[in-house]
Amino acid sequence: MFKKSTLLFVLFLLIASPVYAATPTTESLQLSVDLVWVMLGAFLVFFMHAGFAMVESGFTRAKNSLNILMKNFITISMASLLFFIVGYGLMFGTSAGSIVGSDGFLLSGVEDISFFVFQAMFVATCATIISGAVAERMKFGSYVLVVIAMTAVIYPVVGHWIWQGDGWLTALGFSDFAGSTVVHLTGAVGALTVVLFLGPRVGKYSGKKVNVIPGHNIPIGALGVFILWLGWFGFNGGSTLAADPSLVPMVIGTTLLSTSAALVSSALYTKIRFKRVDASLSLNGVLAGLVGITAGCAEISLGGSIIVGLLSGVFLVEGIRFLDTKLRIDDPVGAITVHGICGIWGTLAVGLFSTSTGLFYGGGFSQLIVQLIGVIAVVAWTMITVGVFIFVISRFSSIRVSEEEEIAGLDFAEHGSNAYELKEVLLTEENVPASHKLGLADRLNSLTVRDKKLS
Amino acid sequence: MFKKSTLLFVLFLLIASPVYAATPTTESLQLSVDLVWVMLGAFLVFFMHAGFAMVESGFTRAKNSLNILMKNFITISMASLLFFIVGYGLMFGTSAGSIVGSDGFLLSGVEDISFFVFQAMFVATCATIISGAVAERMKFGSYVLVVIAMTAVIYPVVGHWIWQGDGWLTALGFSDFAGSTVVHLTGAVGALTVVLFLGPRVGKYSGKKVNVIPGHNIPIGALGVFILWLGWFGFNGGSTLAADPSLVPMVIGTTLLSTSAALVSSALYTKIRFKRVDASLSLNGVLAGLVGITAGCAEISLGGSIIVGLLSGVFLVEGIRFLDTKLRIDDPVGAITVHGICGIWGTLAVGLFSTSTGLFYGGGFSQLIVQLIGVIAVVAWTMITVGVFIFVISRFSSIRVSEEEEIAGLDFAEHGSNAYELKEVLLTEENVPASHKLGLADRLNSLTVRDKKLS
Amino acid sequence: MFKKSTLLFVLFLLIASPVYAATPTTESLQLSVDLVWVMLGAFLVFFMHAGFAMVESGFTRAKNSLNILMKNFITISMASLLFFIVGYGLMFGTSAGSIVGSDGFLLSGVEDISFFVFQAMFVATCATIISGAVAERMKFGSYVLVVIAMTAVIYPVVGHWIWQGDGWLTALGFSDFAGSTVVHLTGAVGALTVVLFLGPRVGKYSGKKVNVIPGHNIPIGALGVFILWLGWFGFNGGSTLAADPSLVPMVIGTTLLSTSAALVSSALYTKIRFKRVDASLSLNGVLAGLVGITAGCAEISLGGSIIVGLLSGVFLVEGIRFLDTKLRIDDPVGAITVHGICGIWGTLAVGLFSTSTGLFYGGGFSQLIVQLIGVIAVVAWTMITVGVFIFVISRFSSIRVSEEEEIAGLDFAEHGSNAYELKEVLLTEENVPASHKLGLADRLNSLTVRDKKLS
Amino acid sequence: MKKIETIIRPEKFQELRNKLSSIGIGGLTVTEAAGTGKQKGQKGVFRGTTFQIQLLPKIKVEMVVENDQVDEIVNLIIDSCSTGKVGDGKIFIHPIEEVIRIRTGEHGINAVL
Amino acid sequence: MKKIETIIRPEKFQELRNKLSSIGIGGLTVTEAAGTGKQKGQKGVFRGTTFQIQLLPKIKVEMVVENDQVDEIVNLIIDSCSTGKVGDGKIFIHPIEEVIRIRTGEHGINAVL
Amino acid sequence: MKKIETIIRPEKFQELRNKLSSIGIGGLTVTEAAGTGKQKGQKGVFRGTTFQIQLLPKIKVEMVVENDQVDEIVNLIIDSCSTGKVGDGKIFIHPIEEVIRIRTGEHGINAVL
Numbered sequence A, B, C: 001m002f003k004k005s006t007l008l009f010v011l012f013l014l015i016a017s018p019v020y021a022a023t024p025t026t027e028s029l030q031l032s033v034d035l036v037w038v039m040l041g042a043f044l045v046f047f048m049h050a051g052f053a054m055v056e057s058g059f060t061r062a063k064n065s066l067n068i069l070m071k072n073f074i075t076i077s078m079a080s081l082l083f084f085i086v087g088y089g090l091m092f093g094t095s096a097g098s099i100v101g102s103d104g105f106l107l108s109g110v111e112d113i114s115f116f117v118f119q120a121m122f123v124a125t126c127a128t129i130i131s132g133a134v135a136e137r138m139k140f141g142s143y144v145l146v147v148i149a150m151t152a153v154i155y156p157v158v159g160h161w162i163w164q165g166d167g168w169l170t171a172l173g174f175s176d177f178a179g180s181t182v183v184h185l186t187g188a189v190g191a192l193t194v195v196l197f198l199g200p201r202v203g204k205y206s207g208k209k210v211n212v213i214p215g216h217n218i219p220i221g222a223l224g225v226f227i228l229w230l231g232w233f234g235f236n237g238g239s240t241l242a243a244d245p246s247l248v249p250m251v252i253g254t255t256l257l258s259t260s261a262a263l264v265s266s267a268l269y270t271k272i273r274f275k276r277v278d279a280s281l282s283l284n285g286v287l288a289g290l291v292g293i294t295a296g297c298a299e300i301s302l303g304g305s306i307i308v309g310l311l312s313g314v315f316l317v318e319g320i321r322f323l324d325t326k327l328r329i330d331d332p333v334g335a336i337t338v339h340g341i342c343g344i345w346g347t348l349a350v351g352l353f354s355t356s357t358g359l360f361y362g363g364g365f366s367q368l369i370v371q372l373i374g375v376i377a378v379v380a381w382t383m384i385t386v387g388v389f390i391f392v393i394s395r396f397s398s399i400r401v402s403e404e405e406e407i408a409g410l411d412f413a414e415h416g417s418n419a420y421e422l423k424e425v426l427l428t429e430e431n432v433p434a435s436h437k438l439g440l441a442d443r444l445n446s447l448t449v450r451d452k453k454l455s
Numbered sequence D, E, F: 001m002k003k004i005e006t007i008i009r010p011e012k013f014q015e016l017r018n019k020l021s022s023i024g025i026g027g028l029t030v031t032e033a034a035g036t037g038k039q040k041g042q043k044g045v046f047r048g049t050t051f052q053i054q055l056l057p058k059i060k061v062e063m064v065v066e067n068d069q070v071d072e073i074v075n076l077i078i079d080s081c082s083t084g085k086v087g088d089g090k091i092f093i094h095p096i097e098e099v100i101r102i103r104t105g106e107h108g109i110n111a112v113l
Ligand SMILES: Nc1ncnc2c1ncn2[C@@H]1O[C@H](COP(=O)(O)OP(=O)(O)O)[C@@H](O)[C@H]1O
Pocket: D007, D034, D035, D036, D037, D038, D039, D056, D058, D085, D086, D087, D088, D089, D090, F026, F027, F028, F029, F030, F062, F063, F064, F065, F101, F102, F103, F112
């Protein structure tokens, strides 16, 4: 503990005594109102982690629920700590060669803590994408290592390129307002790379057959989707960093309409394609619409956002089918398609629909090409770094649980107990009579009014 | 796609370049702070849809969960799109004869996008009320048609009468601050009308008997109620449209106290009436208290709001009993009573408890009479339009799923799979050993400390 | 009803007509922006009740779910009403001897309604802590009486000592920014006292054995934890009462980092101690980190907050083990440890880590001693008042349900029905065919692609 | 004594139970089962992939009765549970050597009356 | 050999199991059942409407044993599972023609010892 | 006719079913069971407290067949469901006095073919 005293001393400097002036000025008020807006955004982005946790646990099997929940909690926690210690510096520190930041570690010298808080919430989002794709088979310990690599280094470097201001992609004119590439594509490529090393879940593919492994609780997944949609208003809206009446409502409006369009198009498209309105694909469709508009939410018109969303919904359905049945990449929650394919689409969509530089608005191909370069660079960087990292750690021990543990469920194997006890443990050694709800008897009883006096 | 270019062009004009002035003025700051408040309100109202989805799915049967969730998602999505395309214009466009708006379609010429965003979140609320009442038996496709009619035309017209400023009910002095009538009563009357065409669920009424069809997951329903209560602070609070320190805290205070009172009164009343604190009716009681104060939240005192809430809770319990056992109208989630009966009560309560015009504050009967006229007008308009609409569409095909599909559950019939797989699919063709949580064995085991060393 | 007219009349005075000035001034804007911030905080604190409800129901058995949910709803409702009627006056009214407030009942003479709203959300938090600890065995009616005592008198008095400004602990220099002591310790001591009267659940301890009674739905509990974490940003952040850019981001930053550290330390510590990453203890660890930083969130550095959090996580695990296996105090959700032990730790941590007065920053022992005095005073006051209260009411009737009711589950006994019907009621008297999801057949079927045409 | 074990469609149980009551048979034990035979399963779709459902939910009802009641009950089961569509189920008649009522220790037919 | 099939109150299973162990009977198979007989059901209320619960949860325990163990086990069941209140359940004794242990293919009494 | 009742590991059911199909046995009824015998249970940890799991999940499969099919089916069960590890389960052969198909009222072996 005492070794930390140096650290404490450094941080001590960060604490300024409140300088909330007795007489407010328009400048101080501007700071305050922007603060409230950015904090609201940060809270909403934080809440997205609840959304991810619910989607990922709902779309996978009951026997792995504790595991996926713990992965989500550890992700947000590790990400915040690491971003504080090293990530923020690498991402927003003074640029070394337009490639990476070089100061601001432990926030030393950083004044705008509110910006740190907002950005810290984003980091975990990028890493948590992976947890969904590797669900039901990756070791908890190995996953934690990947989170460390992603949040401490890989993501901050991408962020530096695009969001720090002096990054090389920024210099090229690459535009990614709220992170279709920075956050979502980076996360998805990381996920894809890990999944390629990991392989599919036991029983997912057998010979030529693709087996269905249904999620155990779609309603809680649907709640997660609602939470994510809500959180995204903060994700995109807060990225304005200012309560700017000329910008914020457009950002929220495009986010709302793109997503609405994507839900409608994915629902309709599954109905046409599979003769059923597929619920879980439509829920993914919502996320597709959100990821699709994230890059361009501040420079695409409301009408444009609807088109972006409509296409996102269709790409989502085809993308998931393609990965699942053609490439046989087992992604239990569809994370790679949602964040990767739609992340690319969203990034490119800026080159098409940006009202200032987009192809369809007379801006020519230049923005589109820059967007493409950015996508390629991020894919390459993430794939290589994550690939090397996974390759190295998999030399030391398997990154996958044993087949026996996978079949028994990661909850019991890694956490010692189960997520649900919906029917009561029937019998204790104490000979205590125990009721059992949900039992057969309950269900055999007809629930009918007997006592007319009450009604 | 290319045909959309005209549309895109129109929308292009909407995008103004950011005008966030270098030197903030008190006027620009006023805009910013109001923006933050209204956006916060909009996000909270958006989140209410998660609440509705959870209440509606929790209060109905597991076999229809996907269906009701999809209905909620399609509602918010279609409503946003349609409100953008046509609804906003009909509601807030230049008044044609105080009856309906006539411009502003596709938001052309509309400057305040933040107001559009806030209002767009409301529209879906009105339509989603219907999804609860028609749950477990209405065809997905027919429901979508009703949503289109409600959100594109029927609700915007009511909104025009009351909220646009030049509507005929506004001219009469009708007062409905946040929408007890505009949103809730309109939705509830729509719901009632559709339910009258639809009939009760199979097995709900048999001869003289009223059968109980219990909800499958009251805890998730309770979470939904909490989400709705939270969202309502944005619903009522955001309706001030400004971060006005003299108004907002009163609105939030009355909303909090009315709802608290309604929960207490409905819990107590069921205890007296049925000898049990009925959980699901008490949860409905919360919603009753919220709907009850919605119209008057800005002009009823804190004490008055408690009385409004106490009565809402009682009306709720009696209303649900009356509809269910006397009128035999099958409303699985109690939506018609919550939004209809309490919507009327809330609207009339303004005439009684308004501190400026209410009967109990010496304002005489005039406000009360105007409120009554508004209620009658909205009931008539909604019932007739929805009635005619349903009548017409039911000429083309049944609006109800087949009895076979209803019994099998709408999830499997309309969406091809189930909402829950809480016990694992036992056996795959691959002879993969599979654990089965929640199974009999799990429950027969006594969970007892064996290994004292650990503790 | 008519007897209420006097009350109404008093409240009438409270309603000022909106005074939102035509020309905003920096002072009026300051009020507005602070209002938005405090309201945001209030909403988030409100939402914590959803979090508590989910944690408490998820961590207990399915057969008591309705009961615990109803306890949460009644708590927030009664607390708001009582705080309005009497609590606010006792807490923030003019100080009588630095011990208790003496005016402001029914908010008469109170102008800042926004402060009332924010504080009202806190009151229920304190009481709701008890509902978790007494879960699965306390009578609903007796619980309501305890809520009344806590929220109307016991908590407001503590609040007066520490937060009113003229309280005796404030005079001593006691520092508790957002309520580690005021809210959490008070609640936990109340819980402990009631539990000592109540005894453990049937079957929890038998001879030397400590039996495991697993929670029925850890995923919904995990969602609750996320909601609580989110809400806590409002709890701590809103306690600044102003959108102060120099203070708020630090508060949010310490809250984020302390909690992240606590999750990591509790997960790691259970892994070392029990060879498993214990999911439910780690979730409690999150709450431990939140409670631990609550007192000092505004005066502990970011680095300091990490240390506070790391220790909170370890204290949590040991605390729960100690209470459960050594003291044999049956606290189903770990509330006493989370809010009590970590509440004390958080309060004392101010004396150690406060950058202005803490021991480790050269402030000497004086702050620490004052913190200790505060803790002792609050423990004594709460234990004595709650103890006497429970003793008195238990003279009139048992505060515990009968063993038979406890075994059958409080839901059926007190509320007449069950929380879940996940498998459908199989058979109605109407001979209606009914599907049964979750049934054996569903699980025996292998879900395998048959129709290759679709894919 | 005989044990009549019958596998039926779940939705027919209530009708069967009512008819059994009306001829004085009140004691029975029910378990949940899944069965396969001639009856065809259903097709589902999840995330665009079609899957086949082969085992179908059934209810197993067991009642121990006097030998001379068997025929009447068999007919009554056929009467209540037959729909004419494949999947109606079977009746199996088992010999039972002894029956004991736990509460009283009574043996034989008295134990089930 | 005989199969002893007994329907008991769920809460009595653990006691029965312990007593069976103590006389050396370790092998048994349990299923969840619902039963009706003389025992009265319970009343519930949902949204103000009263409903009746008629089938009650039971546990079915099956064990295959040597002929000469039957009486001892029957007495032991009566001993452990009788409360004297209606609803204690029944014991049915079935003839079994053959028993095979899948693991080894052993037949007869060796298969269950 | 005989009833073959077999308690097996849940994960073996699909293999058994496929092999039964291949020799023309399509009709069977399955129930979920929990069993105990020689097989050891597992240990879990919840909130730091270790607990023991003793009953293990099993599947009970019942099929009524002609007398002369019994041996073939028994061998087939041993073949499909034996892993050699403790816990593979048992096969019990019961006499059946009569079988009736509810749909048609057919008796005897025709009722199950
Ligand atoms: N030989 C058998 N042994 C045991 N149960 C059987 C047998 N044949 C059929 N069953 C059960 O009877 C049910 C109905 O049988 P099926 O052949 O589908 O229709 P039906 O009895 O109308 O001809 C099956 O689902 C299964 O549970």
